[in-house]
Structure formats: structure tokens, C-alpha cells
Amino acid sequence: MSPRLSTVILPHRRWHEGGRATWVRAEQLGFHTAYTYDHLSWRSFRDGPWFGAVPTLTAAAGATDRIRLGTLVTSPNFRHPVTLAKELISLDDVSGGRVTLGIGAGGTGFDASALGQEPWTPRERADRFAEFVPLLDRLLTEDAVTYEGRFYSAHEARNIPGCVQRPRLPFAVAATGPRGLKLAARHGQAWVTTGDPKLYENGTPEQSVEALRGQLEKLAEACAAAGRDVAELDKVLLTGFTPDRDRPLRSLDAFVDFAGRHQELGFTEIVIHWPIPDSDFAADEKVFERIALEARAQLA
Numbered sequence: 001m002s003p004r005l006s007t008v009i010l011p012h013r014r015w016h017e018g019g020r021a022t023w024v025r026a027e028q029l030g031f032h033t034a035y036t037y038d039h040l041s042w043r044s045f046r047d048g049p050w051f052g053a054v055p056t057l058t059a060a061a062g063a064t065d066r067i068r069l070g071t072l073v074t075s076p077n078f079r080h081p082v083t084l085a086k087e088l089i090s091l092d093d094v095s096g097g098r099v100t101l102g103i104g105a106g107g108t109g110f111d112a113s114a115l116g117q118e119p120w121t122p123r124e125r126a127d128r129f130a131e132f133v134p135l136l137d138r139l140l141t142e143d144a145v146t147y148e149g150r151f152y153s154a155h156e157a158r159n160i161p162g163c164v165q166r167p168r169l170p171f172a173v174a175a176t177g178p179r180g181l182k183l184a185a186r187h188g189q190a191w192v193t194t195g196d197p198k199l200y201e202n203g204t205p206e207q208s209v210e211a212l213r214g215q216l217e218k219l220a221e222a223c224a225a226a227g228r229d230v231a232e233l234d235k236v237l238l239t240g241f242t243p244d245r246d247r248p249l250r251s252l253d254a255f256v257d258f259a260g261r262h263q264e265l266g267f268t269e270i271v272i273h274w275p276i277p278d279s280d281f282a283a284d285e286k287v288f289e290r291i292a293l294e295a296r297a298q299l300a
Contacts, residue, residue: 003262003267004270008274023060027064032067032269033271037071038053038102053071057070073174075104075129076125076132078114081132082139103172105126106129107125129183132151133171143160145159171189172188172191174194175191208242208244209262212262212265234269236271249288263299
């Protein structure tokens with residue numbers, strides 16, 4: 001079976017100045033899911049337009065009928081499980097049950113200090129993530145939740161009627177370390193990776209494939225430890241951050257070759273960035289659309 005093909009649409013365009021049209025076009029092109037980044041601002045886009053993920057996805061839900069929608073990824077950097085759960089249940093309802101929550105531990109970007117706090121260390125991020133995910137799971141599946149944790153609390157938090165998707169909307173957990181992989185094995189319906197960041201600057205595509213193979217093996221070990229079959233999880237590769245960089249989007253053949261190599265590893269979903277001129281995600285829009293329309297048939 002060929003991998004699903006999805007896209008990431010960055011929330012940098014006003015809704016009535018091209019934003020809405022992009023999400024509609026993503027559905028027309030047959031993408032499985034259209035994701036967006038859940039940041040307050042991000043990298044080189046920091047000093048330009050950038051809109052909120054949940055309102056953007058809510059608008060996209062109203063503009064589309066079939067395509068799935070999601071975040072890649074939401075993190076604890078500026079989110080609290082109680083308020084996030086309420087927003088997600090509302091979004092899942094508006095979309096008719098088409099939402100996937102991509103979720104990760106967060107990083108050291110602008111989100112990490114936007115609320116006035118010092119950026120958390122990797123260990124602090126992992127500690128918070130380990131509490132955040134199970135609590136969010138409960139909030140999305142139980143009518144009322146009371147919880148007192150080290151980082152997060154909930155007091156009789158009500159989430160009625162719950163998600164349209166049962167028992168809740170799916171989690172796609174981004175993780176490469178042992179603690180994150182454990183969370184993916186226990187709570188995820190999918191696992192997300194961008195590859196090994198240490199290889200981005202000076203690594204080779206071959207080294208990247210081997211690194212991804214190692215990550216998949218560790219995911220399988222985490223699932224075995226949790227008493228779960230790793231085949232139950234979708235394996236999602238968010239492209240653009242491996243040594244391949246933009247090469248897979250230069251031609252249909254280049255993409256089919258790239259996707260085929262990662263399909264052989266076991267990836268079930270490949271995510272490509274919607275082209276943005278004069279950015280790290282610049283690409284020929286005609287080639288991009290041809291990939292969307294033709295690649296899956298060549299990978300079958």
C-alpha cells in the first residue's frame with residue numbers, strides 16, 4: 001500500500017488574501033491531511049504575519065468537507081491541557097470528526113519564552129510532556145476530570161459531549177527519545193519524526209535513512225514494552241528537515257524516489273510543506289501539484 005500524502009500549510013496568510021484558497025486547494029489535490037504549525041511565531045516568519053493554529057483549522061474545517069486537519073505539532077510551551085482540550089473538542093465538532101492532534105514536547109524557539117518564562121531545559125520539557133499527554137488523554141475521553149500534578153492541575157474540568165471521534169481524536173506523537181517514544185506507544189495513534197537533526201547540515205540521505213531505521217526500531221521496542229503492536233501506529237515523516245532538504249520537491253521522479261525509500265522503511269504517511277516563495281519552503285507550485293496528483297499511483 002502506498003503511503004498517504006499530506007501537507008503542512010503555514011498560517012502566514014490572511015484568510016481572505018489566499019489563506020482560505022490554499023486549504024480548499026489542498027482538499028482538491030487529494031491530500032490525506034492538511035496540517036499547520038501550532039506556534040505563536042516561528043523562525044524566519046517571526047516578524048511577519050502569523051495566525052493561531054486552532055482558529056485557522058476551525059476556518060479550514062468550514063471551508064472543506066473531506067480532508068483531515070491537524071497540528072504539527074502542539075506542545076506544552078504555551079498550552080495547558082484543560083483549555084486545549086476544550087478547544088480540540090470544539091474543533092473536532094466543527095470539522096465533523098476530521099482532526100488529528102500532532103503533539104510534541106516543544107523546543108527552544110520563540111514559544112519557549114513568549115509568556116515571560118525562561119526556556120525549559122530538555123529534561124524539563126520531557127517532564128512536562130510526560131504529564132501533559134496523559135492528562136490531555138483523560139480530558140478528551142472523560143466527562144469530568146480532577147487531577148493534581150507537578151505541573152498541571154484540573155478541578156472538575158467538564159468536557160461534555162466529548163469528541164465526535166471515539167474514544168477521542170487521534171494523537172500523533174512526535175518523539176525520538178525514550179520517554180517520548182514511551183508516550184507514543186501508550187497514547188499515540190501515530191508517531192511523527194523529522195529525522196535526526198544532527199544530520200541536517202552535514203549528513204547524507206543514506207545516513208538519514210539509517211537514523212530513521214534506528215528510530216523505528218526504538219519505537220517498536222517501546223511498543224513491545226507497552227504490550228502493543230507497533231503496526232497499530234501510523235508512522236509519519238515530516239519532510240524538509242533531513243539532508244535531502246528540498247530535493248524531493250524538485251521533480252515528480254525525485255519525490256517518488258524519496259518517498260519510496262521511506263515507504264520501504266515502514267512510513268505510512270509523508271508530509272510535504274506547501275510552497276512559500278522566498279523561504280526555506282520555496283518550491284515550484286506546478287511540480288508540487290503534480291506530486292500531489294500523481295505520486296501515490298507510482299508508489300502503489
